[in-house]
Amino acid sequence: MRKIIAIANQKGGVGKTTTAVNLSSCISVAEINTLLVDMDPQANATSGLGIDPRKLEKTIYESLMENLDINEIIHTTEIPFLKLIPSNIRLVGAEVELVNIESREKMLRSALSSLKDEFEYIIIDCPPSLGLLTLNSLTAADSVMIPIQCEYYALEGLSHLLNTIRLVQKHLNPNLKVEGILLTMYDRRLNLSKQVSDEVKSYFQSRVFDTCIHRNVRLGEAPSHGKPIVLFDAVSIGCENYMSLAKEILNNGKET
Amino acid sequence: MRKIIAIANQKGGVGKTTTAVNLSSCISVAEINTLLVDMDPQANATSGLGIDPRKLEKTIYESLMENLDINEIIHTTEIPFLKLIPSNIRLVGAEVELVNIESREKMLRSALSSLKDEFEYIIIDCPPSLGLLTLNSLTAADSVMIPIQCEYYALEGLSHLLNTIRLVQKHLNPNLKVEGILLTMYDRRLNLSKQVSDEVKSYFQSRVFDTCIHRNVRLGEAPSHGKPIVLFDAVSIGCENYMSLAKEILNNGKET
């Protein structure tokens, strides 16, 4: 099963990077070749795996904008079956530099096309916007996973994100599917979490993952050690949740 | 004391909108004429004050891009001394449409220039990016307030934000000052909050506000009722924190 999944939501701080880093690492510990692509100039996914973005000369920016061979930017990580394509702040320039390029939304798709045989899963972390970096990710992807924080503002932007997905499906990537809606930072002590989660489930029904990611401080601490949760604290709730999400994804893969 | 303060940080979900909505409303209940400007296409500040962005025909977009008189887009709110310049999703277009305009970073500054006599404080909510909407806000502002969530990833992007502020000071707005660093979502039960807060205080010293905003579910619930915290739950910790921040800002104003 070969699949490229983009993790996208223009709302900030909803758990895109935490999901990209931990889902890719939980899949890879099952000895499945996995690639994490950091398409955010903030480079949080890069540093979440212990790599310092400021020290990098070859990132996704050089591959997209300077035609550098993509194999030259693939980094190993502490997990044997997990590789990373890092980013750094130079990627900010791409949002503007791509504007006047002919096939500006398709750059990432062509860059990744040579890698589809090497990796079973490619996970793409998107920035908090619906600009050209996210459009490139949605155009390259087979499906999109939408993390939603269990907070009120998180519901507000959904219709715009779904519109953007429809436009990408219509003009750029007709095969793009919605992998699912992932509830994140669920706090069982708060009514707010339950209200938002009930609302999301009644609207999206079966497209919501069974797995819900609970608020768990270990998920917030792991990045400061440059480790995914499966290496930082394998017995935490956070790790349990992301392992269960990985299983759901792997099982979804079997159906199609 | 007339002051325009931009609330900016490209990291998503750190409390920019929550701070913009609640600081502006806490200042205005002291019967000080205050204007909140929503420069985020997500329009969370607009809906946080109970206005539906989808129903609006006149927003900051029409003023910036279609030269509509700014007085035509000023909305009243439930608080007499608080007015709002709303936004909605059309503002997404401005990020790209502004690219080829001569004085593209200065559009908001000229739009707001006629209002400086009418309002003592103008607070601008920025989107989670350092694109043209945030650059316009930093160019229009007298000072910038930087909310920092007490989480590890929040520290990562600071150097890039400070570089951008320096560039704006050098080329676009020499008078731009840093109003201060605001610690948000502090959870006294977590070591992580304390670690991040200690690190920020040791790096930024006196530029960190004495007021720290604690994690308080009432701040997360208030937007679903379209009310700022001072109307939703005036006795909550969240309201106490933002009232104390408003006092600090008003006192800072006296010094200069």
Ligand SMILES: Nc1ncnc2c1ncn2[C@@H]1O[C@H](COP(=O)(O)OP(=O)(O)OP(=O)(O)O)[C@@H](O)[C@H]1O
């Ligand atoms: N389930 C969780 N429990 C506790 N903390 C979490 C959880 N998920 C994410 N966090 C923390 O919340 C913050 C926001 O998460 P993250 O950075 O993954 O969101 P994002 O959507 O990628 O943000 P951005 O929009 O800036 O890219 C981070 O500091 C992260 O460590």
Ligand SMILES: Nc1ncnc2c1ncn2[C@@H]1O[C@H](COP(=O)(O)OP(=O)(O)OP(=O)(O)O)[C@@H](O)[C@H]1O
């Ligand atoms: N002190 C707090 N306590 C509890 N919840 C909070 C607090 N501050 C903000 N929140 C909630 O956290 C989420 C993120 O906050 P907010 O939307 O204000 O951040 P933002 O920086 O404006 O995000 P964006 O980058 O998307 O613009 C919101 O759902 C908000 O209600």
Ligand SMILES: [Mg+2]
């Ligand atoms: Mg992220």
Ligand SMILES: [Mg+2]
């Ligand atoms: Mg906001």
